[in-house]
Amino acid sequence: MAELRQLALPSFARRMSVREEVADALRGAIVSGEMKPGELYSAPGLAERFGISATPVREAMLDLVKQGLVEVVRNKGFKVTDMSETDLDQITQIRELLEPPIAAQAVASITEQELTHLRNLAAAIVDAAADGDLISYIGADREFHVRLLSASGNQRLVRIVEELRAQTRLYGLSSLASSGRLVASAREHLQMCEFIEAGEAQKLQDLMRTHIGHIRREWAGRED
Missing domain, CATH: 1.20.120.530 (GntR ligand-binding domain-like)
Structure with a gap:
């Protein structure tokens, strides 16, 4: 599992539209290369870093799946889609x-x-x-x-x-x-x-x- 403390992710515990905010932050981390292809990320682990429940994080990750940015790893979590x-x-x-x-x-x-x-x-x-x-x-x-x-x-x-x-x-x-x-x-x-x-x-x-x-x-x- 990737070390979450290495990611410069903000806390959204007091923000509105949490799902969208989390998706934007994760998208930025993926585009900038802070979240790397091949490393495994779990919704509970990311949620702990954000200081929120796992549900909006999981929903945000599924939004990113639809955009082709991440892939579901069955029973494990998500990984960033590799780009050649x-x-x-x-x-x-x-x-x-x-x-x-x-x-x-x-x-x-x-x-x-x-x-x-x-x-x-x-x-x-x-x-x-x-x-x-x-x-x-x-x-x-x-x-x-x-x-x-x-x-x-x-x-x-x-x-x-x-x-x-x-x-x-x-x-x-x-x-x-x-x-x-x-x-x-x-x-x-x-x-x-x-x-x-x-x-x-x-x-x-x-x-x-x-x-x-x-x-x-x-x-x-x-x-x-």
Whole structure:
């Protein structure tokens, strides 16, 4: 059984929507590589770490099963679904085709209020990177990109991208955070906001493509 004390998981004992909160935290731990393929995790063990009952944790894990992030190990618990290098390359290729042009399209529709929200999220991403808080980083990063793409009005595409992002593995995040290099990548979100404010759709599209490329290279622990 994996050692739960090694996972940077928060306590949700006093939060509402516990099932969703737990699912988000576990998704972040999986994407960041803190929860690793091949290791076994039990709902009671995770529940003890969260400081809640096992039921919402089990329900959250089953939600992640439906998303293909974890698998049920009969009478034992759950394990993180392994993703091959080919799988991750294909996910990145699809994201590069979908996200940059849609983000550029969304520029004309983003309101001042929504831009303020994006700026706040971008700042939260930078702060989480500086603190080495990978789960908060993943959560804020996910919300930033979902909100940006949602401004295009194409919710079907947003759901597809959400699924692809959830399946991505960023095994190099821990080393980037400890070296301080993650902050530089995090600041790209602030630059995206600047391009949105200036109406620079093409520059946003180019930066978004570079940003996704980071995910498959240094963020995923690859040198090429």
